[in-house]
Amino acid sequence: MTQRRMAAIAAAFMTLVSAPFATxxxxxxxxxxxxxxxxxxxxxxxxxxxxxxxxxDLANDLCARTKIKCTIIAQNWDGLIPSxxxxxxxxxxxxxxxxPKRMETIDFTQPYAIDPTAIGVxxxxxxxxxxxxxxxxxxxxxxxxxxxxxxxxPALKGKVIGVQSGTQLLAFxxxxxxxxxxxxxxxxxxxxxxxxxxxxxDAVVVQQTNLAAIFAKPEFxxxxxxxxxxxxxxxxxxxxxxxxxxxxxxxTAFNKAIDEAIADGTIxxxxxxxxxxxxxxxx
Amino acid sequence: MIDPGFFLEIFPKLVAGLPLTLKLCGIxxxxxxxxxxxxxxxxxxxxxxxxWPIRAFVSVFRGTPLLVQIFLIYYGLGxxxxxxxxxxxxxxxxxxxxxxxxxxxxxxxxxxxxxLRGAIRNVPRGLPEAASALGLSRLLTLRLVVLPLALxxxxxxxxxxxxxxxxxxxxxxxITLTEVTGLAQELISQTYRAMEVFVAAGxxxxxxxxxxxxxLELLEIKLTPYRKR
Numbered sequence: 163m164t165q166r167r168m169a170a171i172a173a174a175f176m177t178l179v180s181a182p183f184a185t186x187x188x189x190x191x192x193x194x195x196x197x198x199x200x201x202x203x204x205x206x207x208x209x210x211x212x213x214x215x216x217x218x219d220l221a222n223d224l225c226a227r228t229k230i231k232c233t234i235i236a237q238n239w240d241g242l243i244p245s246x247x248x249x250x251x252x253x254x255x256x257x258x259x260x261x262p263k264r265m266e267t268i269d270f271t272q273p274y275a276i277d278p279t280a281i282g283v284x285x286x287x288x289x290x291x292x293x294x295x296x297x298x299x300x301x302x303x304x305x306x307x308x309x310x311x312x313x314x315x316p317a318l319k320g321k322v323i324g325v326q327s328g329t330q331l332l333a334f335x336x337x338x339x340x341x342x343x344x345x346x347x348x349x350x351x352x353x354x355x356x357x358x359x360x361x362x363x364d365a366v367v368v369q370q371t372n373l374a375a376i377f378a379k380p381e382f383x384x385x386x387x388x389x390x391x392x393x394x395x396x397x398x399x400x401x402x403x404x405x406x407x408x409x410x411x412x413x414t415a416f417n418k419a420i421d422e423a424i425a426d427g428t429i430x431x432x433x434x435x436x437x438x439x440x441x442x443x444x445x
Numbered sequence: 446m447i448d449p450g451f452f453l454e455i456f457p458k459l460v461a462g463l464p465l466t467l468k469l470c471g472i473x474x475x476x477x478x479x480x481x482x483x484x485x486x487x488x489x490x491x492x493x494x495x496x497w498p499i500r501a502f503v504s505v506f507r508g509t510p511l512l513v514q515i516f517l518i519y520y521g522l523g524x525x526x527x528x529x530x531x532x533x534x535x536x537x538x539x540x541x542x543x544x545x546x547x548x549x550x551x552x553x554x555x556x557x558x559x560x561l562r563g564a565i566r567n568v569p570r571g572l573p574e575a576a577s578a579l580g581l582s583r584l585l586t587l588r589l590v591v592l593p594l595a596l597x598x599x600x601x602x603x604x605x606x607x608x609x610x611x612x613x614x615x616x617x618x619x620i621t622l623t624e625v626t627g628l629a630q631e632l633i634s635q636t637y638r639a640m641e642v643f644v645a646a647g648x649x650x651x652x653x654x655x656x657x658x659x660x661l662e663l664l665e666i667k668l669t670p671y672r673k674r
Contacts, residue, residue: 324621327630327631327634328630328631328634346541346621347621347623347627347631348621349619353520356520356523356524357520357523357621359524360523360524360526360539361526361539362523362539362540362541
């Protein structure tokens with residue numbers, strides 16, 4: 163083997179290795195987006211064997227806006243972040259929460275979905291009479307948040323609130339309603355739904371997409387959502403698209419596309435189609 | 446790996462669940478014991494009308510897991526709310542605490558009645574016969590002769606049953622009661638340190654059971670004066 167040939171092979175090898183990273187600073191023409199394909203209605207495999215769901219629709223919309231050709235693939239949840247880092251695909255859209263821990267390894271776009279809290283109560287209860295509201299309140303906006311909570315507090319005084327243990331919702335309920343109501347913890351949301359129907363507890367606090375699914379069942383005909391939805395603060399930063407840290411141009415493009423999709427109501431329309439609830443992030 | 450500072454931090458938090466754990470096992474052991482005595486005595490009669498329903502109750506509660514019993518009493522009966530309200534029993538089944546008490550009581554009554562039934566059988570026949578020859582009524586014979594002897598015989602096996610109920614209270618955490626195990630699970634979901642938290646929770650149960658074992662040993666010595674040296 164001549165030296166020149168070796169150099170050529172080495173050069174070819176180098177381009178091969180660096181290929182996934184070559185487009186770091188400039189916007190790529192083609193990308194692969196990975197999802198889990200097992201978390202309906204966010205992302206799942208439909209009866210035709212094709213990927214479908216809120217995030218699939220949204221991914222296609224964002225790709226059209228950025229004029230990038232996208233291929234959407236399914237990938238095991240555990241392998242999502244490692245595979246992104248070695249360059250098997252370029253974007254994760256798999257109902258992944260933006261957390262400080264994950265941000266140590268990868269980067270996220272701004273959230274494209276934030277599932278607000280929802281309180282489910284009997285229609286005849288004090289809080290049920292206040293009725294549902296489509297308003298969303300950021301916990302960071304302390305004044306507005308406190309005002310909304312103070313409005314609900316008297317109706318929850320001495321009541322029992324059911325919430326799933328180990329969740330941010332539990333932290334939220336304890337922090338904002340723990341002083342007036344009894345908080346009861348459940349392993350699963352199905353269990354507190356049963357107790358709500360049995361009248362053992364007066365309210366459940368869940369996420370709006372979850373409440374929409376619960377109240378679709380006939381045995382909850384006399385129950386309603388009440389009050390505004392809360393987002394942010396101890397509830398976390400919402401769901402965003404994961405990317406490699408060096409792909410800054412792609413992140414900028416996606417952030418701009420998400421801004422547009424929020425502004426023109428695309429996210430609202432898609433989320434009502436898939437969740438029967440509105441998960442549009444609050445700006 | 447194990448951080449003593451962390452233990453000191455979680456221990457008081459877990460101990461906060463101790464009163465509930467003690468209440469659960471205390472009340473259910475007491476009620477269960479009374480029920481067990483009644484069931485064991487009722488089975489001494491040869492009347493099938495009494496005996497068969499009791500046998501059925503005992504085999505159901507001994508033959509199914511306590512976890513399933515707690516689930517059925519809490520979530521299962523919760524779906525019969527209108528019927529229970531009509532019976533005026535809903536206040537009892539509404540509260541997770543009383544559902545846990547009911548499940549634990551019935552469970553321990555089933556096991557203990559078997560322990561007592563065997564112990565009563567083992568009282569030598571001649572003793573109650575001698576008592577009635579002395580002119581003692583049946584009730585007095587039972588109270589002064591049969592039961593003291595039977596209870597002393599049953600004590601080691603019954604001690605086991607109390608310990609099992611202490612550990613059984615940990616299942617109450619699945620129906621939203623935050624006793625020691627419930628608090629432990631809550632702490633784990635906050636700290637992700639299962640090892641330390643469960644070791645600390647286990648130590649609390651070990652301590653309770655150690656005290657119970659010692660107390661029963663002392664009681665056994667007191668009840669068998671002729672063995673004292």
